[in-house]
Amino acid sequence: MREPSMSFTDILFIVALAGPVGFLVAGIVPPGNGRNGTGALLASRVASVIALGGALFAVVLCVLTPGHRLVLSGVAGVDLLLDPVSVTVFALVSFIGAVVIQYSRNYLDGDPGQGAFMRRLCIVLAAVQLLILSGNLVMLTLAWIATSLVLHKLLVFYPERPAARLAAHKKFLIARASDASLVAASVLLYLQFGTLDIARIIEAAGTEAGATSGATIAATFLVALAALLKSAQFPFHGWLPEVMETPTPVSALLHAGIINAGGFLLIRFADVLLLNETAMIAVALIGLATALFGSLCMLVQSSVKVSLAYSTIAQMGFMLLQCGLGAFSAALVHLVAHSLYKAHAFLSAGSALDVAKLDVIASPAASVERQAALRVAPVMVLVSGAIFAGLALAWEETRTPILLAFVLGGALLQLLLSGGTMLRGGPLVGFMAQLATVALVYFAIQGAAAWLLSQTLPLSAPVSPVVALIVIGGFCATWWMQLSARSGHPPAWLWHLYVPLRHGFYVNAAFDRLVGSLNNHSAPLKGN
Secondary structure (H helix, E strand, C coil), rough: CCCCCCCHHHHHHHHHHHHHHHHHHHHHCCCCCCCCCCHHHHHHHHHHHHHHHHHHHHHHHHCCCCCCCEEEEEECCCEECHHHHHHHHHHHHHHHHHHHHHHHHHCCCCCCHEEEEHHHHHHHHHHHHHHHHEEHHEEEEEEEEHHHHHHHHHCCCCCCCHHHHHHHHHHHHHHHHHHHHHHHHHHHHHHHCCCCCCHEEEEECCCCCCCCCCCHHHHHHHHHHHHHHCCCCEEECCCHHHHHHHHHHHHHHHCCCCHHHHHHHHHHHHHHHHHCCCHHHHHHHHHHHHHHHHHHHHHHCCHHHHHHHHHHHHHHHHHHHHHHHHCCHHHHHHHHHHHHEEEEEEEEHHHHHHHHHHHHHHHCCCHHHHHHHHHHHHHHHHHHHHHHHHHHHHHCCCCCHHHHHHHHHHHHHHHHHHHHCCCCCCHHHHHHHHHHHHHHHHHEEEEEEEHHCCCCCCCCCCHHHHHHHHHHHHHHHHHHHHHHHHCCCCCCCCCCCCCHHHHHHHHHHHHHCCCHHHHHHCCCCCHH
């Protein structure tokens, strides 16, 4: 492909950087007249429109030149990396940011701190967008750290709430550990590959340059650790369900955008991670454990927002499981889908109870029919798990497609059964048709993503038989417990897990004691 002219490169650099610069300017403008800060409200809306325009331009460029990786160099060490990965996530953050900004205008209407809130929100969005577009390790690391520091100001937007301060303090400690891991990883990558340019590092790793180096192996572990800490993976997840004292727009942005930074980091350095099979297995197993843990804990929560928080923990675990299995394009699709769903879930959380009441009134007999179908579902899950386990063991080259097909099939089956689609006495053909339709739509989206990312991300990596069996066994056990709990006649031993699951097996309580002991030897929480 012919390289773009210099003038076009300059224009593209300005357009791509307009979004984060616009948010940054909106974050530092004076609040204006009025107690709500009309100047900040207007500036945030203008910045969101500029970001959406820049994202749309980048998406069009990406579609017209699939697989092309463009590095744009500017001044003061600002290098932008535009490829299908960064453009996709950049467009996602721009869209969600615009929605959250508009929602915040109404949500905090009349609050005397609305102007300050909008400015902080814009600075967070600027940091996240710079993180996504970063073309060198220094810019990536600084944006990674800035995102967490500015987010902390939003988490303690109501500093008079002790629970909010404690949760933010726990998040602060874990974020600093994540920052340190990424800084150390960046230093090792620079020493090994001799460049700060992320595109060159990815290309060198793709040719297996430095594959046996101790520095490269250590760097992959540190990148994985930074991602695990950033994405609230078990056992460092406790802060996420507790930050619900913050305003709902912050929760939506956190769960739909910022929490995905860990997954984005793994996808960005996919070629580097593939140099260390042990790190890949560790990411897969920790992601699997987190996904199963979060999906069970969310079932017994009484708060809608806390249940959504555990759902986010589970979804982040599943996304990291996909990365650990080498299915990076599938992980990116999951990142986009989860972000859109979770933004809608949080912003509409206030009407969840009304929707549930309407569902019961509209179909009073649905629960009886649903329980009849759910009673046979655990057996179906176990049988299908055995079939897929045999296929995974027989697959010679890579077991990733088999594993993802199994997980998708089980998730679709559980979704349709829980929704009452397969009713007692209902036609099996109709149920299978719905299942096939949803699966075809998913695989069509996945196929399009694989085509778009074929020249940007590596293909699926081989998966060991032991890891394949652990993944299948873990999901089968979890689905069986979930479906048994919803069937209306759960086993007696399942009731004994209610209290431990309600409290996350007390892992968070142990971390609270650790934080408390640290506070006894340090300054009060207000100094965060």
